[in-house]
Each structure stands twice: as structure tokens, then as C-alpha cells.
Amino acid sequence: xDELADEAAALVARRPRDARLRRVGTSRGGAPLWLLSVGHGxxxxxxxxxxxxxxxxGGATVLRLAERALADPGLTEGxxxxxxxxxxxxxxxxxxxxxxxxxxxxLGHYFRHFFRPGFLEQPEWLPDGADAAVxxxxxxxxxxxxELKPFxxxxxxxxxxxGGFLELTHDLPGLAGRMARIAARLGVPRELGPYxxxxxPSLGPAVHLIPPPQRGDLAAAITExxxxxxxxxxxxxxxxxxxxEAPMWGVAAVEDGAPPADRDAxxxxxxxxxxxxxxxxxxxxxxxRPLVAAAPDAGRLLAPIGDxxxxxPGLADAWDPDVAAPSRPLPPxxxxxxxxxxxxxxxxxxxxxxxxxxxxxxxxPAAVGxxxxxxxxxxxxxxxxxDGCGARWIPVARQVEYQSRVVLAAxxxxxxxxxxxxxxxxPGWSCGTAVPMHQE
Numbered sequence: 001x002d003e004l005a006d007e008a009a010a011l012v013a014r015r016p017r018d019a020r021l022r023r024v025g026t027s028r029g030g031a032p033l034w035l036l037s038v039g040h041g042x043x044x045x046x047x048x049x050x051x052x053x054x055x056x057x058g059g060a061t062v063l064r065l066a067e068r069a070l071a072d073p074g075l076t077e078g079x080x081x082x083x084x085x086x087x088x089x090x091x092x093x094x095x096x097x098x099x100x101x102x103x104x105x106x107l108g109h110y111f112r113h114f115f116r117p118g119f120l121e122q123p124e125w126l127p128d129g130a131d132a133a134v135x136x137x138x139x140x141x142x143x144x145x146x147e148l149k150p151f152x153x154x155x156x157x158x159x160x161x162x163g164g165f166l167e168l169t170h171d172l173p174g175l176a177g178r179m180a181r182i183a184a185r186l187g188v189p190r191e192l193g194p195y196x197x198x199x200x201p202s203l204g205p206a207v208h209l210i211p212p213p214q215r216g217d218l219a220a221a222i223t224e225x226x227x228x229x230x231x232x233x234x235x236x237x238x239x240x241x242x243x244x245e246a247p248m249w250g251v252a253a254v255e256d257g258a259p260p261a262d263r264d265a266x267x268x269x270x271x272x273x274x275x276x277x278x279x280x281x282x283x284x285x286x287x288x289r290p291l292v293a294a295a296p297d298a299g300r301l302l303a304p305i306g307d308x309x310x311x312x313p314g315l316a317d318a319w320d321p322d323v324a325a326p327s328r329p330l331p332p333x334x335x336x337x338x339x340x341x342x343x344x345x346x347x348x349x350x351x352x353x354x355x356x357x358x359x360x361x362x363x364x365p366a367a368v369g370x371x372x373x374x375x376x377x378x379x380x381x382x383x384x385x386x387d388g389c390g391a392r393w394i395p396v397a398r399q400v401e402y403q404s405r406v407v408l409a410a411x412x413x414x415x416x417x418x419x420x421x422x423x424x425x426x427p428g429w430s431c432g433t434a435v436p437m438h439q440e
Contacts, residue, residue: 001031001088001095004063004088005087008021008034008036011036011066011067018038019038020036023035025137031092032091033088033089033137034088035087035144036066036085036087037082037083038069038083038085039076039081040077040082041082043081043151046086046145046148046152047065047154048141048153048154048156049061049156050087050088050094050156051089051122051157052093052116052122053092053116054097054114054116054160055156056094057156057248057399058403059094061156061407062156065408068404069083079415084148084150086144089123089124093115093116096115097113099113100114105248105393107385107386111378111382112354112357112378113354113358114351114355115304115358116304118306119222119304121135123138123230124138124141124229125227126138126230127221129228130228145230145234145237145239149234149238150234151414152411152414152415152418153241153242154241154407155242158246158248158399159194159248160247160249161249161343161346161385161391162249162343163190163192163206163250163251163254164191164244164247165190166207166243166245166406166410167200167207167208167209167210167242167243168203168207168208168241168243169209169240169241170240170417172417173413176204176205179406187398188246189255190205192206192255192257192334192340193334193336193340194344205255205257210243213232215227218310219311222311223311231243242407242414244406246403247394247399248399249385249394250391251343251390252390253335253390254336254340256339257335260334263333267320267321269342270319270341270342270345271315271316271319271345273346274316275316277312277345277348277349277381278309278312278316278348281352284356284370284373285305285309291367295362298359301355302359305359308352308355311348318330319345339389342389346385350381353377353378357374357378
């Protein structure tokens with residue numbers, strides 16, 4: 001977190017006429033929320049990094065975008081645009097992930113040090129609407145959106161295991177094709193059927209239209225992002241919002257568009273596995289809860305643990321072909337969808353086990369007896385990701401290059417949409433490889 005601010009300050013010192021850095025808010029823990037702005041155009045673009053604490057790639061991406069905007073006048077003067085880059089929306093949460101950020105980049109190390117706050121503490125969500133937002137990070141972002149009235153907003157997210165995909169509040173024709181070329185050149189798999197967009201309209205391969213927000217219960221809000229959020233808040237200003245997901249560990253099967261060999265058998269295995277894993281973790285939690293209740297960090301860790309365990313039964317039922325009268329029938333599924341569902345079920349279990357591991361580790365001698373079982377579960381499930389799903393680490397430089405190129409493509413197309421023109425080409429778009437692979 002400190003490195004992000006230092007690098008942004010150094011960039012401003014090099015180019016003081018073209019770049020500015022200002023504090024736009026303060027986190028719950030007292031950390032500054034820094035906004036780096038590049039250019040002096042009248043049309044505002046807003047890029048938000050670090051909305052989820054365990055998804056750090058966005059911080060490096062905004063610095064990359066700042067460098068590109070400074071190097072290419074077509075992205076600023078030529079587009080009459082100012083780039084506003086929020087370095088990190090949840091700096092407190094990001095600090096809690098520092099146990100794995102410096103490596104080694106193994107699945108086991110990641111999940112044992114994984115942290116993401118409970119749903120109600122995630123600053124992009126507006127569970128009670130914008131007027132009732134209580135988190136200072138959320139209020140700062142809402143104020144920034146209303147100040148800038150951006151024509152384009154990008155929220156930078158990361159998929160821990162799977163592939164890259166996009167979620168949009170408005171269609172940007174041509175973006176799916178550009179994303180496909182970027183992903184192919186950089187060797188990043190596209191996730192054709194993420195579980196949280198399963199019922200959303202498709203705008204093209206790995207590109208989905210976010211439905212208008214609607215009220216629902218907590219379980220629905222956690223598993224589907226079509227809720228009140230800062231994604232839709234600037235809709236009133238005509239803003240196009242793009243949620244740009246970049247994977248850390250890629251899985252080739254998430255872009256397999258072939259029909260599945262046996263859809264129902266795969267769904268049964270996925271749903272039964274999720275129920276079994278969730279029940280195992282529920283038993284661990286029940287055993288250790290009395291021993292960890294007084295631990296200093298218990299509340300912060302138990303909230304997301306509770307969220308994950310809350311949604312598991314409903315998801316298992318929704319995916320199980322033998323459950324009578326599901327609330328919504330599943331859409332047609334390809335092999336890619338089944339791979340994504342398998343990964344998602346395992347993700348819920350692994351995140352819960354990792355949070356439990358941290359809870360037990362910090363609770364003192366009384367609870368450490370649960371560590372061997374949690375270590376065994378984490379190791380087994382990570383092995384399934386690596387060997388069963390074929391998860392492979394994507395170097396950070398490639399993650400950043402992928403995400404920054406997709407943002408630039410969306411920026412250009414959103415600018416065309418705002419101007420109502422359709423000229424070919426445009427600023428920021430290039431199919432060339434910008435990061436030599438031997439330097440990753």
C-alpha cells in the first residue's frame with residue numbers, strides 16, 4: 001500500500017504539470033485514499049483499484065495506466081480526457097493480505113493469508129442505498145463520482161482462480177472482440193461462464209451486462225452483484241461502468257465452449273462436493289467458536305466466514321439437477337460453465353478454510369488443535385485446483401498488461417459512445433505485445 005502512494009508521488013514529481021495527487025478520503029483505519037489525476041481534459045474517466053482487499057493487481061494497473069496516459073497525448077489531449085485513478089479503495093483490507101503479496105505465489109500461501117471483509121464491509125456495495133452509506137470509503141467514492149460525473153468508470157477486480165471476464169452497465173459493441181485478441185496475445189484464459197453472471201445477458205464471449213440493481217436478501221446479494229452499488233450510482237450521469245476481472249491463476253477449461261459430455265453428472269458432483277465441504281467447515285467452526293470468541297480479530301474474520309457458509313447450501317441446491325423445483329432453472333451450460341462452477345464451489349471452501357486458519361492461529365494455544373485438520377483441507381483443495389483444474393500462475397506483469405489493455409479498449413469505446421461517433425482505431429488501442437515475456 002505504501003509503495004503505491006510512493007510511486008504515484010514520484011510520478012507527479014516527474015510530471016507536475018500533467019499529474020496531480022490528492023487525498024479524497026480516509027479509510028476506517030485512518031489510511032488516506034489517494035486519487036492520481038493525469039491530463040486536463042473536460043471529460044472525466046474514473047478508475048477504481050482495490051475494491052476487494054484480496055485483489056491487488058488493480059494498484060499496479062492504475063500506475064501502468066498513468067504512465068501510458070502521460071506517454072500518449074491521444075489518451076488525454078486527443079480524447080479531451082482526464083484520467084482519475086483511485087489507488088486503492090480498501091487500503092485497510094489490502095494490508096491484511098500483505099502476508100502473501102510478496103510471495104511465494106502458491107495457492108496454499110495465498111489462501112492461508114487470504115482476507116476479504118464481510119459483505120457489509122465491502123465499500124462498493126450500497127446495501128441500504130447511497131444515502132445510507134456508512135463506510136467512509138464508500139462515501140468518498142460516491143462523492144468522487146458525483147464530483148467528476150465520469151463518462152467512463154472502470155472497477156479493477158481480480159479472479160483468484162479461473163479466467164478474465166468483463167461486466168458492463170451499457171453495451172460497448174466491439175469490446176468482446178478486442179478483449180479476445182488481448183487475452184489471446186497475452187495467454188490469459190477468458191472465463192465464458194462465471195458463476196456470478198450465470199443468469200445475466202451476454203454481450204459476447206466473457207462479456208456480460210449487469211442487470212439493474214434490485215433488492216434481495218443477503219445471500220442473493222453476496223452471490224450476485226445486481227444490487228445497489230457504486231457501479232450503478234453514476235448511471236444518472238450517463239456513466240458507462242466496466243468491471244474488469246483479471247485472473248491470478250488461469251484455468252484453460254473456463255473458455256471451453258464445447259457441450260459437456262454429461263452435464264447432470266458434473267453438476268451432481270459439484271453440488272454434492274460443495275455441501276460436503278461446507279458441512280466439514282461448519283463442524284470445524286462449531287468446535288472452535290467457543291475457543292476463539294475472545295480473540296482480538298474474531299469479529300473481522302467471523303463475518304466473511306459466516307457469509308461464505310451462508311451461501312453454500314443455496315448454491316448447492318441451485319446447481320443440483322436432482323433438487324426439485326429450483327427457484328430458477330439453470331441456463332444452457334457448456335463445459336466452460338461447469339469448470340467455473342467447480343472452481344467457484346472450491347473457492348468458497350478454500351476461502352472459508354483460510355479465514356478459519358487465521359482465526360485459529362491468532363486465538364492462542366486453546367484452539368491450535370484445529371490447525372492440522374485445516375492444513376490438510378487447504379492442501380488437498382489446493383492440489384485439486386492445481387492438478388484437477390490445471391490452475392497455473394499468471395505472472396503479475398502479464399496480469400497488469402491484460403487489465404490495462406482491456407481498460408484502454410473500454411475507455412475508447414465508451415468515449416465513442418459518449419460522442420455518438422464511430423471512427424475506426426482510436427487512442428490507447430494496440431495489439432502489440434508491450435511487456436517482453438522474458439521480463440515477467
